[in-house]
Amino acid sequence: MSRKTSGLLLVVAIALVDGEGRVLVQQRPPGKPMAGLWEFPGGKVEPGEIPEAALVRELTEELGIEIAIEALAPIAFASEGLGERHLVLLLYVAHTWEGAPEPRHASALRWVRPAEMRGLAMPPADVPLVDALERLL
Numbered sequence: 001m002s003r004k005t006s007g008l009l010l011v012v013a014i015a016l017v018d019g020e021g022r023v024l025v026q027q028r029p030p031g032k033p034m035a036g037l038w039e040f041p042g043g044k045v046e047p048g049e050i051p052e053a054a055l056v057r058e059l060t061e062e063l064g065i066e067i068a069i070e071a072l073a074p075i076a077f078a079s080e081g082l083g084e085r086h087l088v089l090l091l092y093v094a095h096t097w098e099g100a101p102e103p104r105h106a107s108a109l110r111w112v113r114p115a116e117m118r119g120l121a122m123p124p125a126d127v128p129l130v131d132a133l134e135r136l137l
Contacts, residue, residue: 009085012055013042013126014067015075015093015133016101022113023133025120026062026106038110038120040091040129041101051090062106065099076132080125089125093136 016024025038043058045051052069059065072092080087103109112120114134122130 007085009082009087010045010051011042011087011089011125012045012051012058013040013089013091013129014055014059014072015040015091015129016097017093017095017137018111020111021137022111023117023137024063024101025110025112025117025122026103027108027110028123029105029107034123036107036121037123038117039123039126041106042089052092055092059097062104063099063101063109064104065097065101067094067097071096075136076129078125078128087125089129091129091132093133 024041026041028035028037028039041059041062042055043062045054052072055072056067056069059067071094074090075093076091078089101109114130114137117130
């Protein structure tokens, strides 16, 4: 089976895990695609950028936190069609960072256990990552 796409969209995301084993999720703001859904923080990888550097940049922009590339560990990926494009989402996990996350580009933030994520409305690409995260934690 051959499927064509006009391009790949490479996105990175993070499962920030606190000392209680909870993971940070953010709610997409009104006016954005998939508004109101809960997702792992992250964003697009820009041309010429490595995924880990993109994630460090996105976390500073979105949450106001600093994180070292060495603190990032890749754990899973998802692949999802988005109309003419195709999304590849790389999920990393981290247990250490500097600063308190704040919702700079989201409606809200929540700390939840991986099992609780099953009750949240999430983008289609995020849903299969919950299984991988639950096995890891």
